[in-house]
Amino acid sequence: MSGLSTGIGCRDLRVHAGGRELLSVPELHVASGRTLAVLGPNGAGKSTLLRALGLLSSHRVTGQILLDGCPATRSLMRDAIAAVLQRPILRRGTVTANVISGLRFRGMSRREARIRAWPWIEALGLAPLADRDARSLSIGEAQRVSITRALAVGPRVLLLDEPFSGLDSTTRADLLADLRAALTGQPTATILVTHDRQEALALAEDTALLIDGRIRQHGPTAEVLDHPSDADTARLLGFTNLLPAVLTGRTHTLAARPEHTQLVLDPSDGPADQTDDVQVVTGTLRRTVALGIATRVDVDTSTGPLTCLHPGDVLATELPPIGSHVRVRIRHARSLINAD
């Protein structure tokens, strides 16, 4: 079987519910051994896509779901997938009993299941908790158990529905790193649904941007996250400052991150003239807010508002008075090829 046809995919996938189309995906494929992040805002259809791909949907689904290049049936899919949801659902019993439950469900003896699961328990750092009552775990520990249970069955397809969303930043970073290490070299096609760019970067080689039930961009994660193509994907990727062509004199609308958008406070602190990578626009200072690690400055231009983020605490004496005419310097702006 060719590398391209392994894994999970779909053709002409459409999902309807409540008299409307929730999702329309002409084609998508995640090869064995690769991870795709599906990044989208709330309500974009991420969970709808995941459930449809796993043949777990209760909505009206049309189109083809492919498993290793062949049309998937429910029983083939049941054997192939493991899923981890936002809220871990654990059974009564110990951590080990929970981790082996997926293998037991597939008919393996308790002894064999323990032998098979133990390397995963160790790899995910659960050995010290192995005999703990699963109901006494923190949410982070419980999600770790839930992920280990999914990995232990050696799934050909792993579906992750925002599994890190309730975790504090350290717990999340540790679990992301452990999961990435655990998946490396495994013949598993993984799909991570998330609204967090950092999670996509940490876990996925490829990223698809899903908005209003449509995939707007799809490609290598670093490239997709840094090159929005339209205003919606720009907002999703943190390029929240939109600069229409009439404001900059360029041929396309540009988009920039607030951290790359700053007031020209002192003309000597870097270029204040327009170059290929630096735009300078003018506007009126509306508001300044000290955020501790940064100072936010809101500016109104002739085409709309801009948010500037200056690192650290900028002294009030350094800032022009509210209502002043100001210049704003924008670096690393991206051209939105689909916005004009």
Ligand SMILES: Nc1ncnc2c1ncn2[C@@H]1O[C@H](COP(=O)(O)OP(=O)(O)OP(=O)(O)O)[C@@H](O)[C@H]1O
């Ligand atoms: N039974 C239903 N009838 C009508 N609309 C529905 C139904 N179920 C879900 N939807 C709508 O489908 C859209 C996609 O929902 P989905 O849960 O897939 O989004 P999501 O991207 O996973 O969002 P979130 O990040 O908030 O979990 C939403 O607008 C939701 O309101």
